[in-house]
Amino acid sequence: MKTENQKAWFFVLPVLLLVAFNALVPIMTVVNYSVQETFGNNVFFWQGLDWFEQILRSDRFQAALGRQFLFTFLILIIEIPLGIIIALSMPKKGMWVPVCLVLMALPMLIPWNVVGAMWNIFTLPKIGLLGYFLNDVLGVSYDMTQNPFAAWVTIIVMDVWHWTSLVVLLSYAGLVSIPDAYYQAAKIDGASPWKVFRYIQLPKMKTVLTIAILLRFMDSFNIYTEPFVLTGGGPGNSTTLLSIDLVKIALGQFDLGPAAAMSLIYFAITLLVSWLFYTLMTKDDAQ
Amino acid sequence: MAKITLSNLRHSYMPNPTGPADYALKEIDLDWQDGGAYALLGPSGCGKSTLLNIISGLLTPSEGRILFDDRDVTDLPPDQRNIAQVFQFPVIYDTMTVRNNLAFPLRNRGVDEGRIARRVAEIAKMLEVEEMLDIRASHLSPDNKQKISMGRGLVRDDVNVVMFDEPLTVIDPHLKWKLRSKLKELHQRVRATMIYVTHDQTEALTFADQVVVMQDGEIVQIGTPVELFERPQHTFVGHFIGSPGMNVLPAEESGGAVSFQGNRITLEGAVTGQGGTTQVGIRPEFVSLAHSGLPARVSKVSDVGRHAVVEAVVGDTPVKAIVEGELPEQGAEVHLAFRPDHTRLYRDGWLSTENEGSART
Ligand SMILES: Nc1ncnc2c1ncn2[C@@H]1O[C@H](COP(=O)(O)OP(=O)(O)O)[C@@H](O)[C@H]1O
Ligand SMILES: [Mg+2]
Numbered sequence: 001m002k003t004e005n006q007k008a009w010f011f012v013l014p015v016l017l018l019v020a021f022n023a024l025v026p027i028m029t030v031v032n033y034s035v036q037e038t039f040g041n042n043v044f045f046w047q048g049l050d051w052f053e054q055i056l057r058s059d060r061f062q063a064a065l066g067r068q069f070l071f072t073f074l075i076l077i078i079e080i081p082l083g084i085i086i087a088l089s090m091p092k093k094g095m096w097v098p099v100c101l102v103l104m105a106l107p108m109l110i111p112w113n114v115v116g117a118m119w120n121i122f123t124l125p126k127i128g129l130l131g132y133f134l135n136d137v138l139g140v141s142y143d144m145t146q147n148p149f150a151a152w153v154t155i156i157v158m159d160v161w162h163w164t165s166l167v168v169l170l171s172y173a174g175l176v177s178i179p180d181a182y183y184q185a186a187k188i189d190g191a192s193p194w195k196v197f198r199y200i201q202l203p204k205m206k207t208v209l210t211i212a213i214l215l216r217f218m219d220s221f222n223i224y225t226e227p228f229v230l231t232g233g234g235p236g237n238s239t240t241l242l243s244i245d246l247v248k249i250a251l252g253q254f255d256l257g258p259a260a261a262m263s264l265i266y267f268a269i270t271l272l273v274s275w276l277f278y279t280l281m282t283k284d285d286a287q
Numbered sequence: 288m289a290k291i292t293l294s295n296l297r298h299s300y301m302p303n304p305t306g307p308a309d310y311a312l313k314e315i316d317l318d319w320q321d322g323g324a325y326a327l328l329g330p331s332g333c334g335k336s337t338l339l340n341i342i343s344g345l346l347t348p349s350e351g352r353i354l355f356d357d358r359d360v361t362d363l364p365p366d367q368r369n370i371a372q373v374f375q376f377p378v379i380y381d382t383m384t385v386r387n388n389l390a391f392p393l394r395n396r397g398v399d400e401g402r403i404a405r406r407v408a409e410i411a412k413m414l415e416v417e418e419m420l421d422i423r424a425s426h427l428s429p430d431n432k433q434k435i436s437m438g439r440g441l442v443r444d445d446v447n448v449v450m451f452d453e454p455l456t457v458i459d460p461h462l463k464w465k466l467r468s469k470l471k472e473l474h475q476r477v478r479a480t481m482i483y484v485t486h487d488q489t490e491a492l493t494f495a496d497q498v499v500v501m502q503d504g505e506i507v508q509i510g511t512p513v514e515l516f517e518r519p520q521h522t523f524v525g526h527f528i529g530s531p532g533m534n535v536l537p538a539e540e541s542g543g544a545v546s547f548q549g550n551r552i553t554l555e556g557a558v559t560g561q562g563g564t565t566q567v568g569i570r571p572e573f574v575s576l577a578h579s580g581l582p583a584r585v586s587k588v589s590d591v592g593r594h595a596v597v598e599a600v601v602g603d604t605p606v607k608a609i610v611e612g613e614l615p616e617q618g619a620e621v622h623l624a625f626r627p628d629h630t631r632l633y634r635d636g637w638l639s640t641e642n643e644g645s646a647r648t
């Protein structure tokens with residue numbers, strides 16, 4: 001006999017209250033804005049779903065969304081394999097382990113706006129180390145404030161520099177949890193290095209990789225500070241990602257209604273894609 | 288199939304070993320005959336796994352050579368030695384089905400699919416896992432996972448040796464017994480050399496034709512289960528095998544006569560060697576209560592089923608005897624008789640009496 005006990009609810013109550021205050025209440029405020037028009041003085045007019053329709057139809061939003069997906073796609077396709085490769089080549093024991101771990105953790109410890117500022121200075125032509133080296137030593141013309149392609153390369157390299165470590169550390173945690181006997185058995189079974197990766201290391205990293213992909217997806221999809229500090233969304237609108245555009249609408253133009261509607265669409269897309277990722281990656285676990 | 292020769296093998300896990308204490312394997316010279324069923328028996332930490340890993344090529348010994356027949360394989364990696372090894376804890380490839388797990392060692396060697404299917408079916412039948420062949424290995428119970436690990440070790444029929452490193456640790460007791468007899472049966476059928484590592488004497492004695500007893504990185508005796516029981520070459524073997532183990536009693540030696548607590552002891556035969564610390568060894572099975580003999584006081588009587596273990600103190604040394612029938616009271620004064628043909632002298636731990644033909648049982 002299973003005993004039913006309703007007491008459990010009391011234990012989750014504090015968390016529910018907390019979530020209500022830090023998530024539900026703000027979201028409902030946004031929902032409130034998204035369906036009304038205001039001209040200040042706390043006077044509101046009912047708009048229905050007009051803002052949503054307007055946002056979804058606007059070229060500006062579609063372009064920003066496209067840039068956002070491109071950015072997230074590029075950094076995932078670089079950071080995940082690169083992180084796995086670095087984790088695979090890190091020592092598993094010995095005195096170099098802590099050294100490697102600290103080196104890996106360093107970029108993640110730097111505040112986001114500082115990362116943006118660092119890369120801004122680093123890439124300045126003439127003054128910045130990278131800018132000087134590329135332009136004056138290698139003779140490659142590089143100025144991310146003028147050239148959209150250079151701006152894209154820079155924000156992507158910056159993100160890879162900043163966040164690949166997360167994938168490395170998570171993958172590494174998965175790798176060191178593999179008992180020696182697995183590698184020994186693979187040797188006895190005559191498995192090639194590729195098969196060892198495919199059938200031992202990758203499956204053991206799967207859980208942590210799911211987490212890594214989700215975290216990197218959500219984080220890069222909502223990225224704001226670093227590209228804002230680095231390129232400010234320019235040159236032109238070429239690096240105006242969704243969050244940068246959103247802030248321009250909300251705080252630059254003070255269009256609270258459309259901004260609120262856009263936030264909700266943004267949120268819904270993030271949630272939907274995360275759910276898709278998660279479902280796909282955990283699919284074969286359920287028999 | 289091949290005879291495996293270990294010659295002057297020594298191994299240390301330290302880069303610069305100094306004394307003998309730094310060696311996990313001290314000095315191993317040993318032949319494993321082709322087709323033998325061997326057990327490698329010894330307490331935890333005595334170097335069994337180290338020895339196995341050296342034979343399989345997972346470890347390269349610090350010193351010494353390994354020969355398969357007359358071919359020196361010391362520097363060959365495991366996949367070029369044609370061996371199979373099963374580990375203590377199950378290793379399965381989670382994302383594969385049971386069938387693919389079993390086929391894995393064969394596929395890696397490019398065996399043709401028809402043959403693979405036949406071998407896998409055969410092994411699955413033997414291990415009674417046929418109905419699981421198409422489910423993912425990660426869904427199996429620990430028992431079954433270990434069966435699959437063993438199956439991968441047994442699936443190749445061209446190996447020089449199959450080695451099992453304490454493979455039944457995670458298995459239920461009743462299944463343990465079953466799997467062990469399966470292995471034994473399989474050995475009789477295919478006649479591949481098998482080395483079965485264990486620290487459990489029952490497992491070793493039931494599986495093996497030849498038992499290799501190890502202690503502290505050394506081999507102390509190689510023999511059939513009967514030999515190990517009847518004539519332990521070392522007090523360690525006497526202690527380790529048997530339940531309870533052999534009585535090892537302090538003895539004085541003077542002018543060819545051996546006495547224990549002032550009582551003259553008749554041994555199986557002539558004493559060899561001299562000096563050192565001497566002890567008398569006799570199994571409890573060969574100690575009996577008698578009307579005359581060594582005076583002793585019973586200190587403990589434990590009934591263990593078919594017989595009882597009586598512990599009696601002679602002077603200040605307890606001696607165990609296995610007694611059937613009528614049991615003495617605790618505290619009773621009794622006399623102990625030692626069967627001379629099973630009473631031996633050990634010098635510094637090693638057997639030091641000659642066996643005089645007729646005394647042999
Ligand atoms: N990888 C290793 N590194 C250092 N010492 C080890 C290693 N493996 C085993 N040893 C040591 O070698 C000795 C023998 O170990 P092992 O062969 O595993 O014994 P057994 O299998 O009989 O329990 C032990 O003292 C153990 O601590
Ligand atoms: Mg071991």
